[in-house]
Amino acid sequence: MTADAFDAFKQGLAAGGVAFEEVASNGLDPARVLRVNPEHWGQFAFEAKRRELRHAGLWADDGGGATFTIRALFEKQGRYLLAQADVEKGRPSLPSQSVHFPGADRLERHTRDLYGIVFTDHPDPRRWTRHQGWDDDEFPLRKDFPAAGFAHDRTPADHLYKFTAAHGSGVYEIPVGPIHAGVIEPGHFRFLAVGETVLNLEERLGYVHKGIEKIAEGRDADGLARLAARVSGDTTVGHAYAACVAMEKAAALAVPPRAVWLRAVMAERERVANHLGDIGAILNDVAFTFGFYQFSRLREQWQRASQSVFGHRFMMDRIVPGGVAVDIDQSQRQQMSADIHALRREMKTLMAIYDDAPSVEDRLVTTGHLDPTRARELGTLGYVARASGVDIDVRRDAPYPPYDRLAVKVPVYRYGDVAARLRVRAEEIAVSCELLEQLLERLPDGPVRASWRPPAAAEGLAIIEGWRGELMAYVRFDADGRIARYFPRDPSVFNWPALEHLIHDNIVPDFPVCNKSVNGSYSGSDL
Amino acid sequence: MLRILGKIQRIGVITEAAPTDLEPALTQIGARVKARVGELFAGSLAIRQVDAGSCNGCELEIQALANPYYGVERFGVHFVASPRHADMLLVTGPVSRHMEEALRRAYDCTPNPKLVLAVGECGATGGEFGVNYASCGAVANVIPVDGVVRGCPPTPLDLLRGILEAIDGAGVKPR
Numbered sequence: 001m002t003a004d005a006f007d008a009f010k011q012g013l014a015a016g017g018v019a020f021e022e023v024a025s026n027g028l029d030p031a032r033v034l035r036v037n038p039e040h041w042g043q044f045a046f047e048a049k050r051r052e053l054r055h056a057g058l059w060a061d062d063g064g065g066a067t068f069t070i071r072a073l074f075e076k077q078g079r080y081l082l083a084q085a086d087v088e089k090g091r092p093s094l095p096s097q098s099v100h101f102p103g104a105d106r107l108e109r110h111t112r113d114l115y116g117i118v119f120t121d122h123p124d125p126r127r128w129t130r131h132q133g134w135d136d137d138e139f140p141l142r143k144d145f146p147a148a149g150f151a152h153d154r155t156p157a158d159h160l161y162k163f164t165a166a167h168g169s170g171v172y173e174i175p176v177g178p179i180h181a182g183v184i185e186p187g188h189f190r191f192l193a194v195g196e197t198v199l200n201l202e203e204r205l206g207y208v209h210k211g212i213e214k215i216a217e218g219r220d221a222d223g224l225a226r227l228a229a230r231v232s233g234d235t236t237v238g239h240a241y242a243a244c245v246a247m248e249k250a251a252a253l254a255v256p257p258r259a260v261w262l263r264a265v266m267a268e269r270e271r272v273a274n275h276l277g278d279i280g281a282i283l284n285d286v287a288f289t290f291g292f293y294q295f296s297r298l299r300e301q302w303q304r305a306s307q308s309v310f311g312h313r314f315m316m317d318r319i320v321p322g323g324v325a326v327d328i329d330q331s332q333r334q335q336m337s338a339d340i341h342a343l344r345r346e347m348k349t350l351m352a353i354y355d356d357a358p359s360v361e362d363r364l365v366t367t368g369h370l371d372p373t374r375a376r377e378l379g380t381l382g383y384v385a386r387a388s389g390v391d392i393d394v395r396r397d398a399p400y401p402p403y404d405r406l407a408v409k410v411p412v413y414r415y416g417d418v419a420a421r422l423r424v425r426a427e428e429i430a431v432s433c434e435l436l437e438q439l440l441e442r443l444p445d446g447p448v449r450a451s452w453r454p455p456a457a458a459e460g461l462a463i464i465e466g467w468r469g470e471l472m473a474y475v476r477f478d479a480d481g482r483i484a485r486y487f488p489r490d491p492s493v494f495n496w497p498a499l500e501h502l503i504h505d506n507i508v509p510d511f512p513v514c515n516k517s518v519n520g521s522y523s524g525s526d527l
Numbered sequence: 528m529l530r531i532l533g534k535i536q537r538i539g540v541i542t543e544a545a546p547t548d549l550e551p552a553l554t555q556i557g558a559r560v561k562a563r564v565g566e567l568f569a570g571s572l573a574i575r576q577v578d579a580g581s582c583n584g585c586e587l588e589i590q591a592l593a594n595p596y597y598g599v600e601r602f603g604v605h606f607v608a609s610p611r612h613a614d615m616l617l618v619t620g621p622v623s624r625h626m627e628e629a630l631r632r633a634y635d636c637t638p639n640p641k642l643v644l645a646v647g648e649c650g651a652t653g654g655e656f657g658v659n660y661a662s663c664g665a666v667a668n669v670i671p672v673d674g675v676v677r678g679c680p681p682t683p684l685d686l687l688r689g690i691l692e693a694i695d696g697a698g699v700k701p702r
Contacts, residue, residue, distance in 0.1 A: 133624035133661055140660050149660025157628040178629050181608035183576045183589050186626055207625045208580045211661035230655050233584025233680065277587070290531055296594035297538070303591075313682060314584060353530050523582045526623075 006032065006079065009051050016047045020083075027249045027460040030398055031073065031080035038085040041070070042095030042121065048074050053081065054392075055101035055379050056463075057472055057489040058108060060115045062143045068092050068117055072104070073463075073472065073489075078397030080463065093118040103379035103494045106205075106525075114141040114213070129206045129526065131158035140214055147214050163190045163202050170194050174508065178207045182512075185522035189511075196507040201500050209526040216486035221247050221321035221452050224483050228473065229316050231488050232524030237263075237270040238466030239488055239524075240319040242473035245400070247321050250460030250477055251453060257444040259323030260401045265336075265439050266315045266324075268432040271467035272343070273302050273314075275383075275425040275432075278519055282422050283354075285513035286363035294350055298343065305339050308332075323449030333440050340433045351426055364419040368514035370502040372414060380498045381491040382469020383428065384518055386412045387420035394465035403465075406438055416502075418517040454481025466491060468521070490524030553684055557602045560691045564603035567694055568614055572604050574690075575613035575637065579630045579669075580623030580662065584680040585647040589617065591683045599687065610636040615693070616643045617686075618670075620650035622663040634670040642673045644693045646686070651675040 013020055019037035036044050048055070053074040061069045067086040074081045087094050096119035098105040108119045109128035116139040130136070133155050139145060163173075171194055178186035188204040216227055228243030229236045241263055248255055280295030303313040309332045310318050318325050328336075354360060370380070375388035385392055393410040395403040411427035413420040459476040469491035478484040499518045506514060564572045576589055592599045593606075607613055610633045622630055634643070645666035648654035653664030663669050674696065676689030 131625040145660070147659050152624070155624040155627045155663075157632075158625065178626065179577055179633055183578075183586055183606060185578050185581070185583050185586065186629065207629070208578070208623050209625055209661050210580050210621055210623045210656045211659040212656075214661070215656065215659055227655055230582040230584070230679075233582040234587060236582075236584065277590075290535070293595050294534070294538070296591075297596065300591060300594045300596045314587070314680075316584070316679065349530075349534060353534060356530060521583065 002077070002079070005051075005076070006081070009047070009053075009081075010034075012051060013044065013047050016043055018043050018047060020044070025082070027252075027458055028082055029249065029461070030463070031082040031461055033082045033084065036083050036085045038070070038087050038094040041083075041085050042097060042099060044083055045072070045097035045100040048081075049100040052076060054376075055097065055104050056080070056470065057493075058097065058104050058111065059474060059487040059489070060111045060117055060141070061476065061485045062115065062141065063484075064143050068115055070094065070111070070117065071474070072097060075398075078394075080398065082461070087117060092116060093120050095120050096122040098122060101379060102377065103497060105497070107489075107493060110527075113139075115139050116142070126162065129209050131161075131206055132156050133209070140211065145214075147211070147217070161204060163204070164192070164200060166192045166199060171199065187522050191508060191511075193508055196509070198503050198506055198508055198511070201503045201511075203496055203500060205496065205522060206526050208523045212488070212527040213486060216483050219483045220481075221454060221483075224475070224486060225320050226317060228486070228488060229319075231527070232490055232492075232521040233314065233316075234274055234521065235270070235466050235468065235471070235490065235524060236314050236316040237266045237319060238464065238468075238471050239473070239490070240317070241267055242462040242464050242466070242471050242488065243475065243486065244319055244321050245462035245464065246460035246473040246475040247477075248460070249462065250458040250475055251455040253322060253450055253453065255323050256447045256450055257402075258327075258446045259448045259450075261439055261443050262324045262328070262448060263319055264402050265436060265443075266310065266318060267464070267466075268436050268439065269302070269306055270315065272429050272432050272436075273299055273306070274467045275429050276302060278516065279422055279425055281516050281519075282364070282418065282513055283360065285516050286360060288357065288360045291350070291354060291360070298346055302339070302343070305336065309336060320449065322452045323447070325449070327448045333443070337437065337440055340436050344430070344433055347426065347429060361419065363510075363513070364422065365415075365417055367418045367510055368421075368502045368506060368517055370416040370498055372416060374501055375416065375498065378497050378501070379494045380469075381494050382465075382467070383421055383424040384495045384498055385469065386410065387424045388416035389414040392470070394463055394470050398463060400464060402439070405442075406435060408435065418513055421517040456481055468492060468495070468519070488524070488527070490521050492520035492522075492525045496520045496525060553597065553687070556684070556687050556691055557599075560599075560604065560687060560694075561602040563691065563694050568603070570603050572615060572690070572694065573607045573613045574604060574615045574617050575607055575610045575633065576617045576619075577610075577630060577633050578619050579626045579650075579666065580621050580656075581619035581647065581649060585619040585650070588680045588683055588686060589619075589646070592686060597683045597687070602687075604690065610634070611638065613637050614642060615690070616641065617646055617690075618643060618650055618666045618672075619646045620664070620666045621653045621656040622666055622669045624661050624663060627663055627669055630666075630669055642693050643670060644689055645672045645675045646689070647681060648677060648679045651677055654679065
């Protein structure tokens with residue numbers, strides 16, 4: 001969305017009867033901010049949809065005054081737009097945006113469960129994040145709700161949630177979870193099936209909701225970085241990265257160039273590690289154990305290298321406010337370059353073997369097909385989007401340092417099946433290898449951390465490309481320089497609903513491989 | 528197929544290759560695990576892993592136990608799909624309130640005598656999350672625990688060591 005397109009959008013809004021005003025956006029850069037009349041919140045989304053903007057997140061904030069602020073992030077062609085509306089606390093309600101953007105459904109239900117804000121024409125009245133952990137008239141993210149909650153002896157199971165039902169000869173239900181058969185996170189899947197074929201899948205998440213947004217409040221910057229690093233363990237670099245950038249923008253703090261580049265080194269390393277693990281796991285789910293062992297071997301080697309260079313197998317807590325907590329020397333740089341060279345060679349051999357295995361192809365091609373139109377409509381992100389023809393990558397479209405100095409290739413396929421999602425990952429490993437080589441070669445000299453100064457009453461927004469896709473963090477500091485609001489939006493939020501669609505007409509035994517090919521984070525969505 | 532065989536031959540058996548200084552420790556701990564599992568569990572220790580609210584960092588390291596570097600099955604350690612088949616529950620935390628009842632049920636379904644190992648800082652103490660409106664904190668706040676493995680997340684080697692300590696210290700009588 002160029003400046004012209006933005007103006008055209010504003011004219012469209014005015015013509016559509018939406019009352020709004022543009023407001024200054026200190027710290028919210030690169031987004032431009034529009035304050036919208038809450039009654040026109042739904043109409044705003046309608047206009048955004050019409051102009052082909054993508055919904056990129058929704059959250060609320062309790063500033064302690066008489067109103068709640070609702071915010072929604074939109075994107076088009078790498079330009080971001082933040083809409084915000086204030087609603088009276090006495091009767092907090094406004095129209096829903098998920099009518100126009102189905103991907104926002106769960107974010108609105110999350111906001112309703114945690115703030116008591118009602119989205120009046122929301123198509124799904126059921127709770128989402130709330131199970132039985134607190135009552136339906138309690139709203140944990142309101143400032144008057146204590147972080148400790150109210151006394152409960154035991155939280156009962158959530159057995160009253162109404163799943164979509166189907167009747168008819170031969171239709172049956174399969175409830176799965178929350179505890180799954182493998183070593184994975186908990187969540188519930190309700191299948192309606194006929195014979196072996198999946199008629200409908202409904203996800204029920206929220207099991208690992210552990211109050212991240214609430215316990216962020218009152219923390220200092222270091223404390224928030226530690227918490228962000230644990231939003232989703234597999235994205236520990238990504239979430240810490242986004243949270244720190246958001247805090248630094250709020251504080252208008254310049255991070256030393258070397259730290260900026262080292263952060264990208266860690267982010268690319270995290271991408272490679274997870275893609276290696278995912279490819280191995282996808283192959284394991286179709287019983288190609290050779291592939292599982294080979295890719296998990298590469299992943300283990302990669303993690304051990306992270307341990308030896310950054311002092312942690314996942315590089316957890318290595319991105320800190322103001323910079324990074326660890327510097328690298330010349331020999332470590334050389335070691336990493338040698339590892340990249342070796343990984344490239346291994347990938348070439350292994351992908352040739354993969355391409356040569358018709359029995360694997362038979363299981364992955366056409367399996368779990370996600371139509372490009374649907375992928376776009378849901379606002380899917382990362383490899384899920386890119387395997388279904390959606391050509392997006394923040395590193396290229398809205399480049400933040402150091403990616404503004406690097407050329408990022410973005411692999412895109414249109415087939416939308418498990419094979420395409422595997423292929424995108426494999427090619428992204430190659431792209432990351434190239435980026436890593438450049439990052440290491442051109443790594444600037446100098447310090448790796450600027451001293452942190454807490455800002456007073458300031459806010460910051462960060463949008464980066466995590467390994468799963470576009471990841472955002474919003475941070476607001478109170479007058480004492482403590483965190484008043486933290487909202488991390490993991491890409492999984494927009495990818496989980498895609499799984500419900502791409503599983504249609506697949507056989508139940510292919511669910512694990514379909515799920516793995518999406519690999520949504522439960523923890524990153526439940527918060 | 529030839530390429531697969533070629534690749535397999537060139538890689539060799541990496542579990543014995545000792546590529547880093549971690550390996551000797553793994554071999555020693557693994558041998559002790561195998562011996563104790565042999566004595567106390569007739570050669571096979573069945574573990575049911577339960578993620579009761581973790582950030583998934585611990586899960587990644589537990590999964591890594593199955594990669595060819597660690598290959599814990601060779602020490603007689605198996606991960607099973609049902610608590611009813613398990614000798615040990617490996618529980619990561621913090622226990623979210625929404626997982627509290629599921630965890631209790633998994634515990635009740637595990638036949639006696641059973642061992643419970645709380646994994647990670649969060650499983651051991653509540654970690655970064657502690658106790659709040661949505662979190663019960665440490666695993667021990669919800670079910671009885673026999674041992675803990677600290678670390679954020681604990682490495683695969685830490686996990687193996689923790690499993691060994693738990694079966695060593697559990698007072699299980701040799702069969």
